Amino acid sequence: MECPNKEKNLNRCNCSYPSCSRKGLCCECLHYHLRNRQLPACCFPDDVEKTYDRSFEKFAELVMKGKI
Incomplete structure (x- = not known):
């Protein structure tokens, strides 16, 4: 089932990873990153997000x- 909010979510998504399959699918993105001790791109300023260091430590x- 496709997320009914995907288009709206994409307008706010700052993920710069070109082949990310979770863009606009916030629930999937959040589950993926939390499982890896990370936060999603939307928790970081654009300049930091582009480094792909989305760790809890970087956020702190x-x-x-x-x-x-």
Whole structure:
């Protein structure tokens, strides 16, 4: 079953990974990243997201620096 919100979600998705199969499928994206001790792209500023370091540690670092 396709997500009924996929098009709306795509407008807000900042994932820069070209072949990501989860773009616009927020539930699948969140489950995937949490399983890998990461957060999805939408939790990071664009410049940090492009590094593909979506770890909890990177997120905490950005919070401590006041960047998020």
